[in-house]
Amino acid sequence: MTDFTVVAQGLRFPEGPVAMPDGSVILVEIADGRITRCFPDGTRTTMASPGGGPNGLAMGPDGKLYCCNNGGFNYHEHPSGLLIPNGQADDYSGGRIERIDVETGAVEILYKDGDFGCVLRGPNDIVFDQHGGFWFTDHGKNRPRERDVTGIFYVKADGSHLEEVIFPSENPNGIGLSPDGNTLYAAETYTCRLMAFRITAPGKVDQTGGLGGAGIPLYRPAGYKFFDSLGVEECGNICVATIGESGISVISPAGELVEFVSTPDPFTTNICWGGADRKTAFVTLSGTGQLIAIPWARPGLKLAY
Numbered sequence: 001m002t003d004f005t006v007v008a009q010g011l012r013f014p015e016g017p018v019a020m021p022d023g024s025v026i027l028v029e030i031a032d033g034r035i036t037r038c039f040p041d042g043t044r045t046t047m048a049s050p051g052g053g054p055n056g057l058a059m060g061p062d063g064k065l066y067c068c069n070n071g072g073f074n075y076h077e078h079p080s081g082l083l084i085p086n087g088q089a090d091d092y093s094g095g096r097i098e099r100i101d102v103e104t105g106a107v108e109i110l111y112k113d114g115d116f117g118c119v120l121r122g123p124n125d126i127v128f129d130q131h132g133g134f135w136f137t138d139h140g141k142n143r144p145r146e147r148d149v150t151g152i153f154y155v156k157a158d159g160s161h162l163e164e165v166i167f168p169s170e171n172p173n174g175i176g177l178s179p180d181g182n183t184l185y186a187a188e189t190y191t192c193r194l195m196a197f198r199i200t201a202p203g204k205v206d207q208t209g210g211l212g213g214a215g216i217p218l219y220r221p222a223g224y225k226f227f228d229s230l231g232v233e234e235c236g237n238i239c240v241a242t243i244g245e246s247g248i249s250v251i252s253p254a255g256e257l258v259e260f261v262s263t264p265d266p267f268t269t270n271i272c273w274g275g276a277d278r279k280t281a282f283v284t285l286s287g288t289g290q291l292i293a294i295p296w297a298r299p300g301l302k303l304a305y
Helices: none
Strands: 005-008 014-019 025-029 034-038 044-048 054-059 065-069 073-077 083-088 096-100 107-112 123-128 133-138 150-156 162-169 172-177 183-188 193-201 216-219 226-232 238-243 247-251 257-262 268-274 280-285 290-295
Touching: 005 034, 014 054, 014 065, 014 268, 014 280, 014 290, 025 054, 034 054, 054 133, 065 133, 123 226, 133 172, 150 172, 162 183, 172 238, 183 226, 193 226, 216 247, 238 268, 238 280, 247 268
Parallel strands: 054 123, 123 172, 172 226, 226 268
Antiparallel strands: 005 290, 014 025, 025 034, 034 044, 054 065, 065 096, 065 123, 073 083, 096 107, 123 133, 133 150, 150 162, 172 183, 183 193, 193 216, 226 238, 238 247, 247 257, 268 280, 280 290
């Protein structure tokens, strides 16, 4: 098992970590519909309460947080103590993209289902590019006998543009950009595939990737596993949270497994990097409600904002 330090515990399905300059980490607690700031001394504060299912977070060019809100899940409390998402919430409030003021906690809805003719079922994860726009995945929702068919979107942070660029995608989850900004990576949960898309212009990808549409499958592990969110290292490796095997799969841009960093929670869901050298990985262990810090062998990629 990888050496790690527990930064926070008792969280309600944490995800979407964002490392801040002061050493704190802002994350979502999906099951409680809130945004929480965790400090190095173990204290934490509620920063905002958007409700629904806040999921992916990213800092934008205006110093505000942008949040993918999936509208909420039902949950199952497993006898082992794990908290497990269990389909669309009975009080599902709709998919949306929110902007959150870090200082005041004010929440505004930037995009919602139906805007610009787009269907938003369960926005999941988010990454900004150097042009001030951002990509996000829509993971969709599961219901007793059906599952949404969803896609990958590009939007402008000022609320003026929302476009579904890639459709269909098999329940996309994690999303990230290569260091040069020319490749978009997306992790599909149920197929457990890491997909790569060639970016041709801001918000556009090569749509002739091959059989099945845009993009090419870069990597898929053997066995019964699922991919969740991801982060990218400075050297270009893609670090994908892997459910089932419990840890982070580190994959080269060529599609080779570099290493697997194990964790003690089967619902290991996301990763980001902090510290002066960006060699401290903050990883969300959602099933057990923990945020942990892992000394990382290579620095994480410096984000756009």
